[in-house]
Amino acid sequence: MKTIEGKVVVLGAQGVGKTSMVVRYIGKMFSHHISPTIGASFFTCNINKGEIRVKLQVWDTAGQERFRSMAPMYYRNANAALLVFDITHPSSFSSIKSWVKELQRNVEEPLILCVVGNKTDLESQRKISREEAEQYAQSIAATYFEASALNDSGIEDIFLCCADGMVTLSQDKLVKTLRVTPSMNGRSDRDGQHDRVVVDHPTATEQRSPFCC
Amino acid sequence: MKICGPKLSLCGLIISVWGIIQLVSMGLFYYMNSVALLEDLPIEESYDDAKKFYADAENGYSMNAYNFVICSVWDYRIRQLLRMAGLTDGGSIFTSEFGVNSNSLQGVEDLGQTYDEGASNVADESLDSGVGESGLNDSDIRESDTVNVELMTSDLPRDILDNDLIVSDDDNDPRNLLMENEDWKAKERHVFILSSSGKPVYSRYGSEDKMVTLFGVMQALVSIIEDSDDTMESIHFGNNVIVFQRRGPLILVAVSKKRDSVVFLNNQLTYVYNQIVSVLTLMQINRIFKARQNYDLRRLLSGSERLIDHLLQFHETEPSIFVGGISCIPMPPSQRESISSAIVSTCSKIKNLVFAVLVANNRLITLVRKKRYSMSPSDLHLILNMVASSESLKTAEIWTPICLPHFNANGFLHAHVSYLTEDTQACLLLLTVDQEIFFQLSEAKMKLTERLKKNNSISVIDEVLKSPPSTWLSLHEIGVSKIRHFIYKCRKTYNVLSSPLQPPYDTPEDANKLFTKYQTTYFNMMDSNPQSQGYYQDSPEESVICLITDKYEILVAMEPLMKKQASLDLINRLIQWIQKEEDKFFLSNIPYL
Ligand SMILES: Nc1nc2c(ncn2[C@@H]2O[C@H](COP(=O)(O)OP(=O)(O)O)[C@@H](O)[C@H]2O)c(=O)[nH]1
Ligand SMILES: [Mg+2]
Numbered sequence: 001m002k003t004i005e006g007k008v009v010v011l012g013a014q015g016v017g018k019t020s021m022v023v024r025y026i027g028k029m030f031s032h033h034i035s036p037t038i039g040a041s042f043f044t045c046n047i048n049k050g051e052i053r054v055k056l057q058v059w060d061t062a063g064q065e066r067f068r069s070m071a072p073m074y075y076r077n078a079n080a081a082l083l084v085f086d087i088t089h090p091s092s093f094s095s096i097k098s099w100v101k102e103l104q105r106n107v108e109e110p111l112i113l114c115v116v117g118n119k120t121d122l123e124s125q126r127k128i129s130r131e132e133a134e135q136y137a138q139s140i141a142a143t144y145f146e147a148s149a150l151n152d153s154g155i156e157d158i159f160l161c162c163a164d165g166m167v168t169l170s171q172d173k174l175v176k177t178l179r180v181t182p183s184m185n186g187r188s189d190r191d192g193q194h195d196r197v198v199v200d201h202p203t204a205t206e207q208r209s210p211f212c213c
Numbered sequence: 214m215k216i217c218g219p220k221l222s223l224c225g226l227i228i229s230v231w232g233i234i235q236l237v238s239m240g241l242f243y244y245m246n247s248v249a250l251l252e253d254l255p256i257e258e259s260y261d262d263a264k265k266f267y268a269d270a271e272n273g274y275s276m277n278a279y280n281f282v283i284c285s286v287w288d289y290r291i292r293q294l295l296r297m298a299g300l301t302d303g304g305s306i307f308t309s310e311f312g313v314n315s316n317s318l319q320g321v322e323d324l325g326q327t328y329d330e331g332a333s334n335v336a337d338e339s340l341d342s343g344v345g346e347s348g349l350n351d352s353d354i355r356e357s358d359t360v361n362v363e364l365m366t367s368d369l370p371r372d373i374l375d376n377d378l379i380v381s382d383d384d385n386d387p388r389n390l391l392m393e394n395e396d397w398k399a400k401e402r403h404v405f406i407l408s409s410s411g412k413p414v415y416s417r418y419g420s421e422d423k424m425v426t427l428f429g430v431m432q433a434l435v436s437i438i439e440d441s442d443d444t445m446e447s448i449h450f451g452n453n454v455i456v457f458q459r460r461g462p463l464i465l466v467a468v469s470k471k472r473d474s475v476v477f478l479n480n481q482l483t484y485v486y487n488q489i490v491s492v493l494t495l496m497q498i499n500r501i502f503k504a505r506q507n508y509d510l511r512r513l514l515s516g517s518e519r520l521i522d523h524l525l526q527f528h529e530t531e532p533s534i535f536v537g538g539i540s541c542i543p544m545p546p547s548q549r550e551s552i553s554s555a556i557v558s559t560c561s562k563i564k565n566l567v568f569a570v571l572v573a574n575n576r577l578i579t580l581v582r583k584k585r586y587s588m589s590p591s592d593l594h595l596i597l598n599m600v601a602s603s604e605s606l607k608t609a610e611i612w613t614p615i616c617l618p619h620f621n622a623n624g625f626l627h628a629h630v631s632y633l634t635e636d637t638q639a640c641l642l643l644l645t646v647d648q649e650i651f652f653q654l655s656e657a658k659m660k661l662t663e664r665l666k667k668n669n670s671i672s673v674i675d676e677v678l679k680s681p682p683s684t685w686l687s688l689h690e691i692g693v694s695k696i697r698h699f700i701y702k703c704r705k706t707y708n709v710l711s712s713p714l715q716p717p718y719d720t721p722e723d724a725n726k727l728f729t730k731y732q733t734t735y736f737n738m739m740d741s742n743p744q745s746q747g748y749y750q751d752s753p754e755e756s757v758i759c760l761i762t763d764k765y766e767i768l769v770a771m772e773p774l775m776k777k778q779a780s781l782d783l784i785n786r787l788i789q790w791i792q793k794e795e796d797k798f799f800l801s802n803i804p805y806l
Contacts, residue, residue: 014515014516019605023605023606026606026608027606027608034605035519035602035603035604035605036515036516036517036519037516037603037605038516038517038599038603038611038613039611039612039613039614039628040611040612040613041605041606041609041610041611041612042609042610042611042612042651042655043606043608043609043610060609062516064513064515064516065512065513065515066492066493066513066514066515070614070648073648
């Protein structure tokens with residue numbers, strides 16, 4: 001079984017629900033009283049794609065201004081970026097635009113981009129329409145997702161999309177940051193009890209852009 | 214019930230405006246060298262030389278004139294502050310004791326002194342202490358009756374009117390929202406942080422945006438005093454204490470309604486300041502305010518308010534913090550050593566690793582450090598505070614810059630923070646100066662977890678944390694059951710041992726009351742620079758005893774009404790027991806990496 005190890009960085013303003021999304025996906029829970037992230041949190045998870053195991057190293061960053069200068073450390077050598085905004089907060093949407101500009105300037109290798117509009121459970125307070133976000137996502141060759149960490153809707157698709165994208169990237173000879181280890185037994189120490197193992201998930205092959213899944 | 218309606222507050226306003234008028238006019242009279250006031254001047258009893266007498270009197274007149282004007286402005290400001298902080302309801306201020314302490318008054322012992330023998334006494338007081346701005350007379354003000362408000366408001370200095378305190382009935386007036394908020398007013402200890410230009414930085418309760426005026430008043434107070442080359446330290450007012458700390462570009466203010474000691478509140482403010490430095494570094498704070506004096510620091514602190522909230526609570530409820538020491542989880546010494554040596558052997562090859570700290574439930578398990586470096590208790594408290602206030606998934610690894618003010622206030626260390634396993638409370642922190650070695654540390658942590666699993670340490674730690682505290686320390690078994698609670702600190706190693714909170718201290722309120730007593734006692738003694746001394750306070754609830762020698766400090770709560778000698782005997786027995794058993798409770802050896 002082949003193992004692909006890739007780095008995913010989660011970016012976006014403070015309070016949009018980045019940590020909640022990751023915790024929902026990896027820890028399968030949600031808390032209203034989650035502490036603001038300090039620095040960055042690192043998680044790993046495994047996703048099986050047929051004969052390939054994709055190991056995601058997820059960096060959940062803090063959105064605060066004081067950690068801004070540390071961001072390059074996390075997106076450097078990243079293979080995928082989740083750009084999260086809160087559909088009820090227009091300023092969080094403009095904030096992902098500036099993240100995208102920063103990524104475009106500083107990341108050279110192909111990068112899987114996912115734009116995520118979170119908190120769809122607050123539909124009544126929505127300020128950013130689906131069309132607007134989709135249009136923007138298209139303009140930067142990203143895939144757009146809507147999600148709610150609270151209701152656990154749409155979260156899984158985002159990470160699966162990253163995994164799919166990594167598989168595609170691994171076939172690209174120019175990509176050097178992905179670690180591909182053709183081992184018989186891919187289990188390393190890092191695989192804890194919290195692995196997510198998804199066997200043969202039907203892949204979403206519809207909208208495929210050169211960068212993204 | 215509304216205590217202060219519009220009529221009463223108008224009455225209060227009139228009276229206080231009259232107070233200002235009176236003080237300003239007193240100032241004026243001094244300025245005009247009125248003979249009637251001669252006896253209040255700081256001049257000597259007898260003079261041989263008439264010239265010298267006139268010169269001294271002249272000086273005295275102008276000094277007192279200045280002081281009175283200062284007093285009146287001050288008084289107004291302070292009332293405004295107290296009132297906005299919910300400390301007084303309209304007129305009640307007029308019957309309370311009132312005193313102000315600035316640094317040149319340091320020698321004056323009784324700060325809550327009453328000045329109710331007429332304004333002339335104020336001048337007497339200033340004579341004794343060598344300064345004028347010490348206090349004023351409220352009862353005197355109350356007795357004065359008819360006042361013409363219009364006339365006076367036009368006479369008042371511009372400065373005062375800018376911050377006028379007329380209570381409006383507009384519900385949208387933020388000052389009203391604040392004062393109407395019973396919840397907010399009921400809080401016993403407030404902490405405010407502002408920049409020297411008066412920009413709000415932090416308030417313990419409520420939103421800073423609703424308190425802009427309050428922050429303005431505090432800033433004005435501090436700067437008025439500073440203009441006269443003095444420093445505002447504290448204001449005392451009945452049971453209320455307000456303490457000010459000026460730290461570079463920041464002003465920290467603690468307001469307490471619990472008759473807390475000034476030293477305690479200063480200690481708390483110092484912790485809060487260190488927490489801010491820990492988030493931003495001193496260098497960054499100074500650089501920011503140098504570039505832009507009215508920078509809104511909340512932008513950079515956002516997300517760390519929670520750290521300050523938690524720290525304040527931690528400081529009030531965790532004995533080891535307010536005595537400035539460290540408490541460890543109990544464990545057989547050989548066990549602790551084997552954990553330490555596992556850490557050393559796993560981490561010794563990592564270049565640039567400065568500290569490895571293992572903690573659980575706000576207490577230390579062990580600490581390993583690079584040669585020549587040491588960890589101060591207060592830095593360790595900031596680390597514990599960070600761990601306690603940032604629960605996330607147990608499987609996450611946190612990687613964050615953190616500044617330890619006593620280690621280096623101007624630079625960041627980088628901390629790798631993670632729980633050893635998913636189902637233990639034991640949390641490992643690896644602190645390095647190299648921001649590039651996350652994965653190296655992550656790997657080291659994994660190896661260490663394996664080792665500690667193998668040598669059974671993790672289950673030992675879990676067992677200790679699960680076991681009831683009495684398995685390690687039972688006052689009954691030591692034979693000192695008349696001792697209800699104690700806190701012991703070894704002065705050489707800073708280790709702290711305190712007994713579990715049992716009835717009658719098993720509810721948070723009762724524990725809080727006891728700790729407040731401890732804090733007052735302890736900090737009063739610290740204040741008087743102790744070598745070897747004791748303090749004994751009897752009350753119907755309990756006797757609180759504090760003993761400080763060059764080896765240890767101990768605070769004890771005893772059953773009330775015991776003979777002094779009998780209590781001392783019990784304490785001695787307890788201390789002997791601690792000294793015999795201390796290697797279970799104390800981290801005496803901090804190995805090198
Ligand atoms: N209603 C709603 N609230 C959410 C959702 N996701 C996160 N939150 C809340 O938003 C706040 C910030 O979440 P957090 O994950 O810390 O955001 P981060 O700063 O981006 O990591 C928390 O109070 C969460 O409970 C969501 O999908 N719906
Ligand atoms: Mg977060």
